[in-house]
Amino acid sequence: MAARIIDGKVIASELRARVADEVARVQRVHGVTPGLAVVLVGSDPASQVYVRSKHKQTQAAGMASFEHVLPADVEQIELLALIGKLNRDPGVHGILVQLPLPKSLDTEAVINAIDPAKDVDGLHPNNAGRLAGGFAALSPCTPLGCIILTKSVHASLEGLNAIVIGRSNLVGRPLVQLLLNENATVTIAHSRSRDLAQLCARADLVYGAVGRPEMVRADWIKPGATVIDVGINRLPGPDGKDRLVGDVAFAEVSEVAGAITPVPGGVGQMTVACLLVNTLRAACAIHGLAKPAV
Numbered sequence: 001m002a003a004r005i006i007d008g009k010v011i012a013s014e015l016r017a018r019v020a021d022e023v024a025r026v027q028r029v030h031g032v033t034p035g036l037a038v039v040l041v042g043s044d045p046a047s048q049v050y051v052r053s054k055h056k057q058t059q060a061a062g063m064a065s066f067e068h069v070l071p072a073d074v075e076q077i078e079l080l081a082l083i084g085k086l087n088r089d090p091g092v093h094g095i096l097v098q099l100p101l102p103k104s105l106d107t108e109a110v111i112n113a114i115d116p117a118k119d120v121d122g123l124h125p126n127n128a129g130r131l132a133g134g135f136a137a138l139s140p141c142t143p144l145g146c147i148i149l150t151k152s153v154h155a156s157l158e159g160l161n162a163i164v165i166g167r168s169n170l171v172g173r174p175l176v177q178l179l180l181n182e183n184a185t186v187t188i189a190h191s192r193s194r195d196l197a198q199l200c201a202r203a204d205l206v207y208g209a210v211g212r213p214e215m216v217r218a219d220w221i222k223p224g225a226t227v228i229d230v231g232i233n234r235l236p237g238p239d240g241k242d243r244l245v246g247d248v249a250f251a252e253v254s255e256v257a258g259a260i261t262p263v264p265g266g267v268g269q270m271t272v273a274c275l276l277v278n279t280l281r282a283a284c285a286i287h288g289l290a291k292p293a294v
């Protein structure tokens, strides 16, 4: 039987609508307008597309959106000075530095300079450490989106066997921590793992976060499992234009899985929606308000 398709577009749009409602309430009741500042260094076309989409969606949710575009040859000290200014700006509750940065800049130092209370990408070591310790933290947006998509299929993840393939700081590691917080039993796999097919065979939840086109095959998947595909890979299409494929061989895996996210139209849709959630949460925490209902 063909798997149920988890529609990231619909789920992200519902989430954005709930964020917009909460933003309106926080404004009305507390006079606080959450604000997100996005810093883009250089003119990488893919990064420009992401930043434009973040700007549009932030404004559509009723939040303030601030864009800072710096030249690719900006000095580290100037970038750090801008981050310092945004850290002190009371109208800014979330700061996101679009990655990757040009090689001339020290990405780790830049991330470390962001006030952890405004670190809506969840990459600052304070947030990563708090998440790993099971404490309240701002978590990276893509893994948050993966959890929401999974919960659209499973009301509870308690006791489910999950495998996360990939252990980056951006996706795999924080996803493992979020799954643990949901009381799933988690295996984390990476490039040195042996026999991935066998590791996947027990999993009720499979997360592909590798960056290798269609690596996860149908015969790895337990019948009925939920498969969440984080991968975004560009392959040349028949018309000469790039086509996007995930880390999961969608056509064959959807014959075995119980539910699956498509690429595009799955996890990718959730990342910016979760950025809005994090900005709203950060604004509420900074102003000492109750955690918002999203």
Ligand code: NDP
Pocket (backbone or CB within 6 Å): 142, 165, 166, 167, 168, 169, 170, 171, 172, 189, 190, 191, 192, 193, 209, 210, 211, 212, 230, 231, 232, 233, 267, 268, 269, 271
């Ligand atoms: P990274 O390159 O940082 O990490 C990839 C991970 O995959 C590493 O942990 C690596 O292992 C592991 N890996 C590589 N080859 C294998 C293999 N053969 N078997 C098992 N594991 C392997 O990538 P990201 O985490 O940043 O991104 C992963 C994918 O998700 C990419 O396609 C990216 O484009 C996509 N992405 C999508 C987002 C979205 O919004 N949908 C957001 C962010 C990323 P090791 O640690 O041993 O090297």
